[in-house]
Amino acid sequence: MSTEQIIAEIWGESPPRQATAAVHVYISQLRKLLTVPRGAEHPVVTRAPGYMINLQGEETDLDVFRARLGQGRACQARGDHLAAAGHFESALSLWRGPVLGDLRGGLILDGFALWLEKLRLECTELLADSNLLMGCHRTVVSFLYEALSEHALHETFYHQLMIALYRSNRRAEALEVYQRARRTLQAELGLEPCRALRDIHQAILSSDDRLEAAVPIAL
CATH class of the missing domain: 1.25.40.10 (Tetratricopeptide repeat domain)
Known part of the structure; x- marks a missing residue:
């Protein structure tokens, strides 16, 4: 990574006058923090026009x-x-x-x-x-509710949760998840649910046999 890129990452369009010198100080401090075995090459190396971290394997x-x-x-x-x-x-x-x-x-x-x-x-x-x-449908329900609490706009999680609920004999709750997805997407993005979500919703309403098969991505 070049020194200029490092400066831009740290200070954006308003770097201090001594930005290059400050980068050198930061790199020196980083090298002190990263201990290495005696005689081994330090992972932080100077490579014109900047610096590189050289890591081997799963480090x-x-x-x-x-x-x-x-x-x-x-x-x-x-x-x-x-x-x-x-x-x-x-x-x-x-x-x-x-x-x-x-x-x-x-x-x-x-x-x-x-x-x-x-x-x-x-x-x-x-x-x-x-x-x-x-077939661990009940197990995955709580997992997906937690995932949606962090990623409320991620439609795949709604899709998977609706399937898990349906297969857990919680059809009404699966339909409510669709309405929750619809409200969230409309409020946040002004969008209707994607085709896959709409298809799953319709499949649940009609008790489509394919919902009991392998994970359906699209119907």
């Missing part, structure tokens, strides 16, 4: 998260949903609050945080799917 929680997510995908692809759920749960257990905490930055850092949040949402969706495929 960060992000590396571990992505590895577990990949393992879960592989298990799900071959039909081992129990193992898949275990990997997805293990991956999600690494999260501690919002992405990057309360740290705020420029375009690069914010884009990175958005990418991480998308990975987290994908992992959450896949865990819910694994539980639905195993």
